Each structure stands twice: as structure tokens, then as C-alpha cells.
Amino acid sequence: MGTPTTRPATLDDVARAAGVSRATASRVLGGYGFTSADARARVGAAADRLGYVPDVTARALVRGAGVRLVVAVIGRAGTVLDDPYVHRVVSAASRVCAPHGVGVALEWLPLGDPSGLVRLGADRGVCGVVLVNTTPAALAAVPARLQGRVVSIGTGSATVPSFDVDNAAGAEAVLRHLYTTGRRRIAMVTGPRWLVCAERSVTAYRGLMRAAGLPERVVTGDFTTARGGRAALEALRRWPELDAVYAASDATAFGVIAALRGRGLRVPHDVAVAGFDDLPYAAVSSPPLTTATHPVDRIAAAAATAVLTRASVAPATAFASTLVARESA
Amino acid sequence: MGTPTTRPATLDDVARAAGVSRATASRVLGGYGFTSADARARVGAAADRLGYVPDVTARALVRGAGVRLVVAVIGRAGTVLDDPYVHRVVSAASRVCAPHGVGVALEWLPLGDPSGLVRLGADRGVCGVVLVNTTPAALAAVPARLQGRVVSIGTGSATVPSFDVDNAAGAEAVLRHLYTTGRRRIAMVTGPRWLVCAERSVTAYRGLMRAAGLPERVVTGDFTTARGGRAALEALRRWPELDAVYAASDATAFGVIAALRGRGLRVPHDVAVAGFDDLPYAAVSSPPLTTATHPVDRIAAAAATAVLTRASVAPATAFASTLVARESA
DNA sequence: GCTTGTGGTGGTAGCGCTCTCAGGTGTGCG
DNA sequence: CGCACACCTGAGAGCGCTACCACCACAAGC
Numbered sequence: 001m002g003t004p005t006t007r008p009a010t011l012d013d014v015a016r017a018a019g020v021s022r023a024t025a026s027r028v029l030g031g032y033g034f035t036s037a038d039a040r041a042r043v044g045a046a047a048d049r050l051g052y053v054p055d056v057t058a059r060a061l062v063r064g065a066g067v068r069l070v071v072a073v074i075g076r077a078g079t080v081l082d083d084p085y086v087h088r089v090v091s092a093a094s095r096v097c098a099p100h101g102v103g104v105a106l107e108w109l110p111l112g113d114p115s116g117l118v119r120l121g122a123d124r125g126v127c128g129v130v131l132v133n134t135t136p137a138a139l140a141a142v143p144a145r146l147q148g149r150v151v152s153i154g155t156g157s158a159t160v161p162s163f164d165v166d167n168a169a170g171a172e173a174v175l176r177h178l179y180t181t182g183r184r185r186i187a188m189v190t191g192p193r194w195l196v197c198a199e200r201s202v203t204a205y206r207g208l209m210r211a212a213g214l215p216e217r218v219v220t221g222d223f224t225t226a227r228g229g230r231a232a233l234e235a236l237r238r239w240p241e242l243d244a245v246y247a248a249s250d251a252t253a254f255g256v257i258a259a260l261r262g263r264g265l266r267v268p269h270d271v272a273v274a275g276f277d278d279l280p281y282a283a284v285s286s287p288p289l290t291t292a293t294h295p296v297d298r299i300a301a302a303a304a305t306a307v308l309t310r311a312s313v314a315p316a317t318a319f320a321s322t323l324v325a326r327e328s329a
Numbered sequence: 330m331g332t333p334t335t336r337p338a339t340l341d342d343v344a345r346a347a348g349v350s351r352a353t354a355s356r357v358l359g360g361y362g363f364t365s366a367d368a369r370a371r372v373g374a375a376a377d378r379l380g381y382v383p384d385v386t387a388r389a390l391v392r393g394a395g396v397r398l399v400v401a402v403i404g405r406a407g408t409v410l411d412d413p414y415v416h417r418v419v420s421a422a423s424r425v426c427a428p429h430g431v432g433v434a435l436e437w438l439p440l441g442d443p444s445g446l447v448r449l450g451a452d453r454g455v456c457g458v459v460l461v462n463t464t465p466a467a468l469a470a471v472p473a474r475l476q477g478r479v480v481s482i483g484t485g486s487a488t489v490p491s492f493d494v495d496n497a498a499g500a501e502a503v504l505r506h507l508y509t510t511g512r513r514r515i516a517m518v519t520g521p522r523w524l525v526c527a528e529r530s531v532t533a534y535r536g537l538m539r540a541a542g543l544p545e546r547v548v549t550g551d552f553t554t555a556r557g558g559r560a561a562l563e564a565l566r567r568w569p570e571l572d573a574v575y576a577a578s579d580a581t582a583f584g585v586i587a588a589l590r591g592r593g594l595r596v597p598h599d600v601a602v603a604g605f606d607d608l609p610y611a612a613v614s615s616p617p618l619t620t621a622t623h624p625v626d627r628i629a630a631a632a633a634t635a636v637l638t639r640a641s642v643a644p645a646t647a648f649a650s651t652l653v654a655r656e657s658a
Numbered sequence: 659g660c661t662t663g664t665g666g667t668g669g670t671a672g673c674g675c676t677c678t679c680a681g682g683t684g685t686g687c688g
Numbered sequence: 689c690g691c692a693c694a695c696c697t698g699a700g701a702g703c704g705c706t707a708c709c710a711c712c713a714c715a716a717g718c
Binding site: 009051052055057058060066067068081084086094095097101102105107119125225257261279280281283285286297 | 380384396410415416420427432436447554
Binding site: 010011012022023026027030032033054055057058059060061062063 | 703704705706707
């Protein structure tokens with residue numbers, strides 16, 4: 001339980017209480033090297049009698065391990081940090097890191113200038129980096145010292161393993177649903193065009209449309225609700241006949257729905273709308289949004305785990321995305 | 330800029346390059362003690378020529394300062410960590426901490442058993458704690474070593490300063506709006522009853538109803554959408570005549586609206602619904618939700634800053650909440 | 659006997675930093 | 689001239705921990 005003393009117990013205290021040397025106590029607590037059953041018992045007992053908690057700071061110092069994981073978000077402006085997507089990444093990473101005594105820091109890497117990575121590479125406090133919204137420039141800017149400590153959510157590279165949702169499969173599931181429910185004049189509102197992983201959805205959309213002999217109708221979005229609304233109006237202007245919109249994110253879809261309604265169109269009766277992400281609100285929006293799942297928490301947890309354990313991981317891990325058919329499409 | 334060497338530069342490297350002792354370099358970089366203009370110039374130049382970044386780990390070790398801030402969420406089950414509210418607290422805290430080389434860790438303190446605080450008190454890696462969803466039990470369990478390093482979002486105590494939204498003012502703004510738009514049979518769906526800060530809204534509601542000579546209609550909720558829906562049905566059963574619902578959170582309000590519609594009632598024509606939080610989705614929901622602002626980001630940033638700077642702060646800081654009148658009420 | 663393990667232990671050198679302390683060099687003043 | 693004082697500097701002692709290394713005891717093999 002731990003006697004509440006003024007000063008937290010140190011390894012020395014534990015060793016002294018157990019009648020062994022600091023080295024032996026360290027071996028027992030660290031679980032390495034040879035230790036007798038007797039030593040293990042005594043050190044263990046002493047440790048939890050004193051409420052011993054290892055000092056991650058000292059440990060990191062001597063191991064050169066670092067003490068916080070940086071979630072580096074690449075984007076156009078500081079506001080990308082407000083994206084609920086980023087929130088979920090940070091929370092999931094934090095939950096993985098907490099038991100290791102590792103903290104999480106959220107940082108912004110301006111789009112086109114990922115030189116901040118150099119500083120992160122020089123910072124000994126950093127035990128690893130999770131890149132969000134990867135760009136080729138960022139991948140190229142990863143400093144040598146960080147090799148093997150950087151992972152990416154989104155597209156990776158030979159040296160940076162990636163963890164991502166299977167955008168193509170998600171897009172296909174949604175588009176197939178639109179098709180089987182009779183929609184043929186389907187437009188897509190994309191994510192930001194510089195985002196490699198967002199482009200995968202567009203590629204999937206184009207491929208599917210072509211395969212079905214349907215015309216391609218693409219409008220650029222940026223994952224936000226506001227832009228989604230504007231994109232919907234543009235789509236309507238260019239293709240007044242459209243009967244479905246596939247939005248690259250749920251937030252976009254909400255904007256699309258609001259804009260369509262503003263034009264007097266009924267969703268899904270006149271125009272079906274589907275999103276991507278399956279945000280919590282998607283289930284309670286009006287109408288409830290048809291979308292595809294995006295297991296951000298599992299993705300971020302896997303990414304953080306990979307950094308923390310430094311285990312060798314596959315260069316690219318894809319997480320399944322499945323259709324959630326509700327009422328908007 | 331920093332020449333990309335294999336090993337990040339240390340203070341020794343900087344001192345040697347500047348031709349001064351480590352102590353002088355430390356004084357210059359740390360900005361304390363006496364330093365000559367000459368020394369300052371040379372050390373500064375050497376530092377950024379070498380791309381020197383102080384090792385927060387070593388610094389924390391010698392200062393006994395800790396290296397991560399813990400956001401401790403008190404709640405019924407592990408799932409409270411998925412609350413978007415918590416996400417925002419973590420992100421805002423992280424943004425404040427990042428420049429200091431401090432990470433953020435998210436932890437869950439089971440409701441009724443805040444003994445985890447004892448462990449945090451023994452953990453030298455922890456530089457402070459931000460308590461979310463404070464309970465009296467948690468306030469009492471704060472270990473001595475953590476005194477002055479713990480703040481609370483929600484109600485505090487003599488030793489734990491608090492930062493919170495002005496629930497009462499927010500509730501009043503919303504209820505006044507309902508009243509002036511002609512609603513008289515107003516029910517409230519509350520937050521969790523054990524949450525001190527949530528009870529402040531209920532108290533405000535009761536006071537206002539009483540002052541207006543209106544009957545009090547209170548149903549217990551827990552801030553979730555699902556519970557909001559069930560609470561709305563219960564309210565409808567008990568008071569079929571009601572013409573407005575004040576939900577203690579936007580998430581609750583969404584559940585309420587969905588449930589009311591399920592009963593064939595129109596919002597706001599038959600029943601007005603207002604929430605509290607002003608989530609991003611509130612602006613695009615259908616109908617757009619009337620609610621009151623909850624500046625979580627500013628609150629969390631202030632809380633984190635207080636812990637980090639250890640400056641003396643007022644025992645309780647309230648952040649204004651203002652009405653956002655949209656269409657649901 | 660001597661070697662070569664095998665299982666266990668303690669001494670101790672740092673990791674990179676901060677900060678105290680003992681000095682050193684002026685400058686002003688009695 | 690002596691003394692106080694302000695300004696500046698470097699040596700060095702650790703912060704708590706890990707891990708390298710030397711050592712010891714005992715057993716087995718030649």
C-alpha cells in the first residue's frame with residue numbers, strides 16, 4: 001500500500017529494507033539478470049510495503065529512452081489540432097502510454113515545413129513520434145536518430161511503418177451500398193488533396209465509377225463541415241441531377257446535408273448522403289448517417305504501441321472499415 | 330538549425346564550443362544568476378549552432394520536477410475516457426505542456442475509489458494532476474506531496490483550486506430564453522447526480538423555476554445521448570404536457586430530440602429543446618441546437634497552466650457561459 | 659589439482675543536468 | 689591602503705537509476 005512518507009521511496013530505500021544491494025533490487029524490479037527466489041520475495045515485499053514507484057525520469061535518463069511520445073499533426077493551420085480525429089488519437093495514445101509512465105504531447109507541423117521533426121530528433125525527452133496526416137516531405141525529414149521511433153497514421157515509407165484504416169475498402173462498401181439502393185448519379189466530396197491517405201478514397205471512387213460505367217463527379221473538400229456545405233452547393237450547381245453524395249468524412253457529410261436541405265432537397269428521398277468515420281453523432285443525427293467505420297482508437301493504440309515497444313512491425317497495417325447503413329442513404 | 334550529428338548535443342558540448350564551463354552555459358540557457366554579455370552571446374551562438382535542446386529528463390531529475398501532467402478522470406467505468414469532453418481537456422492541456430517538454434497522461438480514477446492518487450503522489454514522473462469530475466472523496470485523497478500541484482476542473486477545495494464553467498449562469502441564460510419564448514412547462518434532464526458541478530445546474534434550474542412560480546420537473550441523466558433519450562421518454566410519461574426540455578449537455582439534448590421525434594413530437598414546434606456545451610455538431614444538427622457555450626479548451630488550458638507554473642491562483646475561477654440561440658428552442 | 663561453467667550478488671560509473679560554493683576580478687569608498 | 693561589495697566564473701556534488709564488471713560459491717569435468 002505504501003506508507004505515506006514525505007519523500008517517495010527510492011530504489012535505495014527498497015534495497016535497504018530488503019537487505020540487498022541496489023543492483024539486486026534493480027534486477028528484481030526490472031526483471032532481468034539472475035535473481036534468487038529469496039531476493040525476489042524480499043525485494044517485492046519491501047517495494048510494495050514502501051509504495052515504491054520507479055522514477056521514470058531517472059530511468060529514462062540512464063537508458064536514453066525519452067519520456068514522452070509526440071503526436072505530430074501535419075496541416076495547414078494551428079486549427080488542425082482541434083479536429084476531433086486528433087483528439088481521439090491523442091487520447092488513445094495516452095491510454096497506451098500511461099502504464100509506461102510515458103506522456104503524450106500534441107504538436108503541429110506546418111504543412112510543407114516539417115522541419116520541426118529535426119528539433120524532435122534532438123530532444124532527448126522524446127521517445128517516439130506518431131505522425132498524423134503524413135506527407136512525403138515529412139517522411140523525408142525524419143532525422144536519423146528518430147529512425148525506428150517514428151510511425152505514421154496514414155501512408156508510411158520504407159523506414160516509417162504506417163497504421164491506417166482501409167480507405168479503399170470503406171469507400172467501396174459505401175459506394176456499393178449507394179449503387180444497390182439504386183443511386184447512379186453519385187458525386188464525391190473529397191478530403192484535402194495533399195493528404196495521401198485521403199486520395200486513396202478518391203482513387204477507389206473513380207475506379208468503382210469507371211467499372212460501373214458511371215460518370216465521375218468529384219468536388220474537393222477538406223474534411224470540415226463548413227467546406228462540406230460549400231462543396232455540396234458547388235456539386236449541385238455542376239450536376240443538378242445528382243441523386244447521391246459520398247462525403248469523405250462524417251463532418252463533411254453533416255455540412256452536405258445541411259446545404260442540400262437549404263436548397264429544399266430531402267435526404268435521403270431526393271439525394272442520399274453517406275459519410276466516412278462513424279462519429280458518435282452519426283447515430284443520432286437527423287437523419288441518422290449512413291457511413292463506414294473508422295477505428296481511430298485501435299489504429300492510434302497500435303501506432304503508439306509500436307513506438308513504445310519498438311517491436312518490428314509490418315511496414316503497413318490496414319484496419320478494416322465496415323458499412324453502417326442508417327437512414328441518410 | 331543544428332548540424333545533424335549522431336548524438337544530440339549536450340550542455341557540455343555547448344559549453345566546450347563556447348569556451349566556458351558547463352555552469353556558465355547552464356546559467357545562460359537557464360537565464361538565472363550572473364552572466365556577462367560576452368558569455369551570453371557565445372553560449373547562445375554555440376547552442377543554436379549545435380541545435381542544442383535541453384534534456385528535460387535530466388533537468389526534471391535534478392530538479393525533482395516531474396515530466397508529465399496527469400489528467401485524472403473520475404467516473405463510473407473506463408468508458409468515461411471516451412467522452413469528447415475529456416478529449417478536449419487532454420488536447421488543450423497537451424498544447425500548454427508541449428512547449429515545456431511536459432507530456433500529458435490520461436488516467437481513470439474509479440468513482441468512489443480515488444486511491445490511485447496515492448500512486449500518482451509517489452510517482453516522481455508526475456509534475457501535476459488535473460482532476461476532472463471532482464468528487465469530495467478525491468479531494469480528500471490528494472496526497473501531501475501533490476499539494477499545490479493538483480487543480481480541479483469542477484468543484485475544488487481549500488487546497489485544490491478549481492477552474493470551471495459558470496454552470497449556473499449558463500443554465501440561467503438558457504432557461505431565461507425558454508421562458509421569454511413562451512415556454513412554461515419546462516423539464517430538465519440532469520447530469521450524473523454525484524457530480525458536484527453538474528448539480529449546480531440543477532440548483533439553478535430549481536431556483537429559477539421556483540422564482541417564476543413554475544413547477545420543477547427533474548429527470549436524472551448522465552450526459553450521454555442514450556440516457557438522454559430514455560430520460561426524455563420518462564419525462565414525457567410523467568408530464569405529457571411539457572413544452573420544453575433543458576438538457577444538461579448537448580449530447581443529452583441530441584438523445585432527447587431523437588426520442589421526442591420517435592413519439593411524433595416536433596422540435597421546437599411542440600417541445601423546445603436546449604442543451605449545454607455548444608459542441609461543434611450543435612451548429613449543424615437538425616434542427617440546429619440552442620445551447621450555452623462551454624469553453625473547455627480555455628478552462629483546461631488555464632488549469633494546466635496553473636499546475637505548470639505553480640503560480641498562486643484564485644481558489645475558484647469561473648468561465649463565462651453564454652447563450653447560443655439556434656432553432657431547437 | 660586446475661579449469662570451466664552456472665547462479666547469484668555487490669560495487670560503482672556514469673546518464674545530463676542544476677545549483678551551491680568557493681573563488682576571482684574589478685570598482686567605489688572610508 | 690584596506691575593505692566591502694557587485695559581478696562573474698568554474699569545480700563539483702549529486703538527482704535515482706541501470707548495467708557493466710568483478711567477484712563468490714559451488715558443481716562438474718579433465
